[in-house]
Every structure is written in C-alpha cells, then in structure tokens.
Amino acid sequence: MNLPVPSVRFAYVETPLGRMLLGARGDALVGAWFEGQKYFPESGAGAEILAASDDPLFARARTQLQEYFSGVRREFDLPFAPEGSAHQRQVWAAIAQVPFGQTRGYGQVAEAIGRPKASRAVGAATGRNPLSVFIPCHRLVGGAGALTGYAGGLPRKQALLALEGVPVDGARIRRT
Missing domain, CATH: 1.10.10.10 (Winged helix-like DNA-binding domain superfamily/Winged helix DNA-binding domain)
Structure with a gap:
C-alpha cells in the first residue's frame, strides 16, 4: 500500500544575512535557503507560506537561528530530513x-x-x-x-x- 507523502510547507524567517525560506515535511526540516541563493526551491504555484509563529517547528527553527546569530547557540537541536541522493x-x-x-x-x-x-x-x-x-x-x-x-x-x-x-x-x- 502506498501512503501519501506529506507535502512540504514553507515559512520565511528573517536573519542578519537576509531572509530565509524554511521548508518542512512532517515534523522535520527539509530545507533552509537564503533568498536568491543558488538552488532556491521552486515551491510551486499556490504553495502556502506560513508565518513561522504559526508552526511549532518553524518557531523553534527561528528561535535557534536567532540564538546562533546572537552568539548564544553553537549547535542546532532540530529534526532534519534533507532530501537528496x-x-x-x-x-x-x-x-x-x-x-x-x-x-x-x-x-x-x-x-x-x-x-x-x-x-x-x-x-x-x-x-x-x-x-x-x-x-x-x-x-x-x-x-x-x-x-x-x-x-x-x-x-x-x-x-x-x-x-x-x-x-x-x-x-x-x-x-x-
């Protein structure tokens, strides 16, 4: 039996180095791209972009990025599921x-x-x-x-x- 693959949801977060688009599937981050970077994803027409605060995973990612950029955090404690070979x-x-x-x-x-x-x-x-x-x-x-x-x-x-x-x-x- 083939189970449906959950779609990727997206949210933007601001960083000192520019805005990032976060992508998540289920309970794991699958992507984090600076706007305009090489290989920026084509999220598809009509993809829903959430507010980071509306999603617990994105809210945690935003907080941890803020801590990293402020010099408080050295390691990230989030579930990751990057997609690739x-x-x-x-x-x-x-x-x-x-x-x-x-x-x-x-x-x-x-x-x-x-x-x-x-x-x-x-x-x-x-x-x-x-x-x-x-x-x-x-x-x-x-x-x-x-x-x-x-x-x-x-x-x-x-x-x-x-x-x-x-x-x-x-x-x-x-x-x-």
Missing part, C-alpha cells in the same frame, strides 16, 4: 560533524566518507546542501584555506565564518 546525504552528515568555529577541506570530508579521491563530488554535494546554516557547509574550504563556493554567496560564507570566530583574510581563512 545517498551520496549527498552521506556528505551532508559528514559536514554536520564539523564543529562550530572550525573548518575542513573538501578532501578531508572525502576521506571521512571513505572516498579520498572524491573531493570534487563532495564539493558538488556540498553545493546542493538544502539546509544552509543548519548543515554548516560554510565550514568547508578549498586548498590552503581558500573560500571557495557557497550557494548563498561568498559574502555570507565570510560572515558566517567570522560569526564563529574563524579568522578570514580576503578570500582565505587565516590559520592560527
């Missing part, structure tokens, strides 16, 4: 393990998932991360600390790293 979900799970205030290279994540030569595939999966900030892909950097790629834009990546205390000089992180 098995490889993408494996990469996203590895990215979620990078601690607040630290960075990892794409090659390091490739090694962590048991595919040491797959740094480009890790980069491609990272770019499709549907849970910006919550799955901290901003903590991934290229060779020698280069600030490469971020679907939300490099200025946001720099701001997120600076918020976490990662020293950034121009387009590179400073190793301390």
Whole structure:
C-alpha cells in the first residue's frame, strides 16, 4: 500500500544575512535557503507560506537561528530530513560533524566518507546542501584555506565564518 507523502510547507524567517525560506515535511526540516541563493526551491504555484509563529517547528527553527546569530547557540537541536541522493546525504552528515568555529577541506570530508579521491563530488554535494546554516557547509574550504563556493554567496560564507570566530583574510581563512 502506498501512503501519501506529506507535502512540504514553507515559512520565511528573517536573519542578519537576509531572509530565509524554511521548508518542512512532517515534523522535520527539509530545507533552509537564503533568498536568491543558488538552488532556491521552486515551491510551486499556490504553495502556502506560513508565518513561522504559526508552526511549532518553524518557531523553534527561528528561535535557534536567532540564538546562533546572537552568539548564544553553537549547535542546532532540530529534526532534519534533507532530501537528496545517498551520496549527498552521506556528505551532508559528514559536514554536520564539523564543529562550530572550525573548518575542513573538501578532501578531508572525502576521506571521512571513505572516498579520498572524491573531493570534487563532495564539493558538488556540498553545493546542493538544502539546509544552509543548519548543515554548516560554510565550514568547508578549498586548498590552503581558500573560500571557495557557497550557494548563498561568498559574502555570507565570510560572515558566517567570522560569526564563529574563524579568522578570514580576503578570500582565505587565516590559520592560527
């Protein structure tokens, strides 16, 4: 028997780096995208956009984002269910393990998932991360600390790293 798949519901939340669209299916977040970022979802004609306060999950997500941006929260405590291929979900799970205030290279994540030569595939999966900030892909950097790629834009990546205390000089992180 095929059970119907619950549809995705959406809500906007304001952050210091711009408005984000949150998406949820059931009791888990499936997406968080900055407005205008690469791979912003097409929510479909007539999709209902809720007020974040009208949905308990969105209200918790908004509160936790506010705490993160105010420097109080370092980890998120929400149910996530990002939708993607098995490889993408494996990469996203590895990215979620990078601690607040630290960075990892794409090659390091490739090694962590048991595919040491797959740094480009890790980069491609990272770019499709549907849970910006919550799955901290901003903590991934290229060779020698280069600030490469971020679907939300490099200025946001720099701001997120600076918020976490990662020293950034121009387009590179400073190793301390």
